Amino acid sequence: ETVLLSIYNHDSAIASAASRMTLVAVDRPCIEMGSRRTQELAAVAAARAAYIAGFEATSNLEAGRRYGVPTRGTSAHSFTLLHGTEREAFAAQIAALGEDTTLLVDTYDVIEAVKTGVELTQGRLGAVRLDSGDLVVMAKDVRALLDSLGAEHTKIIVTSDLDEWNIAALSGAPVDGYGVGTALVTGSGHPTCGFVYKLVARAASNAENAPLVSVAKRSTDKVSIGGRKFALRRLSALGVAEAEVIGLGAPPQHDHNDRSLLVQLVANGDVASEEPLEAARQRHLRCRAELPQDATKMSRGEPVIETIFVESNGDQSVNPYATSEAAGTR
Structure with missing residues (x-):
């Protein structure tokens, strides 16, 4: 009873949130990125539940190893801050992962970062990620900049505490995908489904194929239906x-x-x-x-x-x- 309810209540809450998010995202892919915002084992289970409910990939490598969930991710702000300049950070990431990588462009100045990323890849940059500010306005500005620089095929991925309502609000913005973390792994306001275990029948005797006897709770506010x-x-x-x-x-x-x-x-x-x-x-x-x-x-x-x-x-x-x-x- 305990382990089953633990699995059902957690995983179903995550899957329900993921289903709502992918529904409003329509054909734009969602990536699970919530491992830092939940318990370490729950993060792996959350990645699996989210994938079942429509998410395209996860940043959790253990979920990829254990369950075969596709993995995808970007760099962290700390990676950029570790280098002397943003250009050095981008060059290192591109050298390691190729031009199709996704660059995080809002550590310092978004516009300059986009220009640098496009220059380093000669317009073949895979994607940029926006993680702060007014995402609708920023996405429009970045899309216009990318197109003007000849990077029409570079995609825009947005993150920053997204939930299903934020995703719905971004439906008209030139966005190509969403990275969702905290809201997803906490059930987007519903961290548990509230499932309970109620025994509804027991065998009339220890005999094989004994008939079932219906049982049910009768306590106030917690009446169950037996059988x-x-x-x-x-x-x-x-x-x-x-x-x-x-x-x-x-x-x-x-x-x-x-x-x-x-x-x-x-x-x-x-x-x-x-x-x-x-x-x-x-x-x-x-x-x-x-x-x-x-x-x-x-x-x-x-x-x-x-x-x-x-x-x-x-x-x-x-x-x-x-x-x-x-x-x-x-």
Whole structure:
């Protein structure tokens, strides 16, 4: 229970934030850069979760080694400050990593740094990174400068405490990618999903294939719904999610557009299925594509998709865990 909730609460919070960010970023790549802002082991898990939810790469090399997450990054301000001049720092980075590298250009003077980077690569510089100031204004100025210097193919990457709202605000700026750190690895305001473990059934005896007995909590404000659950997502004819249907004690009745949500991971203590990283990434994209347009709203609100509990006698309740008038019965 403890280790499972630790994984689910942390990784799902990171993945949810990453999914919101990549959704508003549209086709601009996002890079996970939050290792300095969280616990060292959590940083590796965060990089994996972010990649599954749409981020293109991570700056965490351990995540690349352990999970195969693509790695990418830029230099730090300290690298520039270590050298006698910015030109020396850029020349050293280009010599080590090639002209396609990304130069951090806001240590001293952005305009002069861009000019230096373009000059050293004869207009073939891969990208520049902006990490301070008004990013919308700065990106426009730098794009105009790059184009005037003949570096039309040099990209602009922006960082500096970005979250999904900042990324959305930058949608009209000439930006080619985002580096996201603190907001991502802290769940962008939701550091945990608040998942809990509730035992819902126990065997009636120690006999093999003994029937299950439903159990549930009845304490004030923490009532749980007992019984084995079977979950599916109900889709429209166009493949848009309409409801999540939970059968209590027995699978709910399917229609031809329903998709089962349960996957057996462990059987008799043995791992029953393992999903490769790329398969998980593609599954996230498919599942997110099923959501209705209202699910992409950034503001708080009632659940966009109903959760319908169907009891064995056919009675139904809608969003029974909701704390507002959205909950009801049928």
